[in-house]
Amino acid sequence: MSALALPISIVALVDDDKIYQFTTERMLRRLDETITLLWFKNGKEAIDYLAEHHSNSAELPGVVILDINMPLMNGWEFLDHYQRIQESMSKPIEIYMMSSSIDERDMQRAREYACVTDYVEKPITTDTLRTLLHRQQ
Amino acid sequence: MSRTLQHSLEELLTSQYSEVVLLHGPKGVPHYVAGNIEQVFQVSLHTLLQKAFWEYLTPNDAQTASRSLHHCFKSGQAVPTYLAELQGSKKAVAITTHAIANEQREIVDLHTTIRDVTHAKQLRDEVLLLDNLVNETNSLARVGGWKVELATNSVYWSPQVRAIHEVPDSYVPTVENAIAFYHPEVRKELEDAIQTVVVDKNVRDLEFPFTTFKGNELWVRVIIKVEVHNGQPVAIFGAFQDITERKQREMEMELMISNLKKQNEQLEEFGSMVSHNLRSPLAGIQSLLSLLDDEVDADDKEQANKLIRHAVHQLDATIRELARSISIVDVPTASQELQ
Numbered sequence: 001m002s003a004l005a006l007p008i009s010i011v012a013l014v015d016d017d018k019i020y021q022f023t024t025e026r027m028l029r030r031l032d033e034t035i036t037l038l039w040f041k042n043g044k045e046a047i048d049y050l051a052e053h054h055s056n057s058a059e060l061p062g063v064v065i066l067d068i069n070m071p072l073m074n075g076w077e078f079l080d081h082y083q084r085i086q087e088s089m090s091k092p093i094e095i096y097m098m099s100s101s102i103d104e105r106d107m108q109r110a111r112e113y114a115c116v117t118d119y120v121e122k123p124i125t126t127d128t129l130r131t132l133l134h135r136q137q
Numbered sequence: 138m139s140r141t142l143q144h145s146l147e148e149l150l151t152s153q154y155s156e157v158v159l160l161h162g163p164k165g166v167p168h169y170v171a172g173n174i175e176q177v178f179q180v181s182l183h184t185l186l187q188k189a190f191w192e193y194l195t196p197n198d199a200q201t202a203s204r205s206l207h208h209c210f211k212s213g214q215a216v217p218t219y220l221a222e223l224q225g226s227k228k229a230v231a232i233t234t235h236a237i238a239n240e241q242r243e244i245v246d247l248h249t250t251i252r253d254v255t256h257a258k259q260l261r262d263e264v265l266l267l268d269n270l271v272n273e274t275n276s277l278a279r280v281g282g283w284k285v286e287l288a289t290n291s292v293y294w295s296p297q298v299r300a301i302h303e304v305p306d307s308y309v310p311t312v313e314n315a316i317a318f319y320h321p322e323v324r325k326e327l328e329d330a331i332q333t334v335v336v337d338k339n340v341r342d343l344e345f346p347f348t349t350f351k352g353n354e355l356w357v358r359v360i361i362k363v364e365v366h367n368g369q370p371v372a373i374f375g376a377f378q379d380i381t382e383r384k385q386r387e388m389e390m391e392l393m394i395s396n397l398k399k400q401n402e403q404l405e406e407f408g409s410m411v412s413h414n415l416r417s418p419l420a421g422i423q424s425l426l427s428l429l430d431d432e433v434d435a436d437d438k439e440q441a442n443k444l445i446r447h448a449v450h451q452l453d454a455t456i457r458e459l460a461r462s463i464s465i466v467d468v469p470t471a472s473q474e475l476q
Contacts, residue, residue: 017417017421018444019418019421019422019424019425019444019447019448020421020424022425022440022441022444023421023424023425023427023428026428026433026437027428030431069413069417099413100413100416100417100419100420101409101412101413101416102412102416103409103412121420122416122417122420122421122423122424123419123420123421123422123423123424123427124420124424125424125427126427126428126431
């Protein structure tokens with residue numbers, strides 16, 4: 001099990017799927033036991049959190065793992081909202097869209113958002129997570 | 138006007154006719170003959186004086202001529218000019234007979250003029266053939282011609298244009314009532330096109346919705362051209378065509394394409410949704426299996442197994458739903474939808 005300290009301390013998972021909440025949390029713990037996972041079941045919960053803590057960099061995640069299909073506010077709507085508040089964030093946040101969709105149009109659409117770092121297909125694995133989080137160094 | 142038609146008409150105007158004048162009694166045997174005997178009858182003067190002139194005509198025409206002579210001699214009424222054919226030579230002749238009376242007003246003789254009109258008849262037949270061909274082809278293509286004299290604003294419509302408008306024979310078209318056949322929303326476009334054609338002299342080719350005299354809704358194509366004399370526009374004229382069937386087919390095609398696009402979008406949406414609903418639990422199972430590859434405590438193992446079972450149920454439900462929703466539906470045709 002890796003004990004390498006990750007360059008970030010908070011990761012946010014925006015996904016309504018319990019499986020991903022469970023697997024992401026366990027995989028992150030294996031990578032770094034000190035890391036904190038914030039779980040939001042939809043885009044609205046995540047936006048509310050970011051807006052509330054925008055000035056407090058200690059509370060903001062360094063990475064957001066964002067699903068597309070969610071109730072209340074989907075991944076695209078989250079991105080539209082986030083673009084409006086991005087400037088006010090007190091630290092840079094990397095956003096990864098992670099979805100089970102293999103539709104090329106979704107991938108292309110994700111690339112059109114400047115705030116999206118990459119599009120990653122599910123399933124998530126420990127190696128995928130490690131690669132993503134080490135990019136922050 | 139086509140060059141052939143123009144040529145035929147000019148020839149008709151300038152043709153020289155061979156003519157024979159006869160004086161004879163009611164039986165038609167001439168006692169006096171003058172004119173181009175040999176050119177018309179192709180016999181000598183002596184031969185022509187031997188028998189009734191109508192005997193040179195085809196049997197039917199001979200009968201008509203003979204009866205006319207007797208009637209003319211009895212009544213004194215002139216026989217209006219009629220056409221006949223000379224037997225054997227196929228020559229066409231125009232025959233006119235007048236009665237000659239003495240001072241006591243008694244009919245004493247008959248005066249007949251026989252004119253060789255073979256060439257003129259051929260030309261007339263050509264013109265009739267052309268006219269018939271133009272009318273037939275215009276009728277097939279549902280196209281006709283129209284003209285407006287700019288000095289007088291007088292309007293001419295060809296028979297096919299009148300047929301498309303469905304106007305009665307007594308209807309007299311004017312510029313104002315002609316424009317009133319078009320739908321109100323396109324009248325200005327038509328009026329503007331007419332005005333600009335007169336100014337820039339470029340041909341306009343337009344398509345408009347249209348209501349006939351009898352109230353039938355059509356689509357028509359209007360081609361407008363200006364006629365110029367000595368640099369001045371003197372008339373506008375052009376073609377007028379009923380394009381309703383073509384327009385109907387175009388609209389059906391557009392509707393069909395639009396329906397196909399819509400169905401394609403729905404199919405893509407359906408495919409994307411199915412793909413997501415199938416891939417999502419599958420990717421979840423793959424993640425959980427990846428987690429279980431490494432060492433995990435008993436609680437996590439139990440939780441992972443529980444989540445795998447849940448994902449498998451989700452997959453099963455999606456596949457059942459998919460099987461249920463795939464059914465053949467009766468899609469209406471474009472023409473049914475248009476109706």
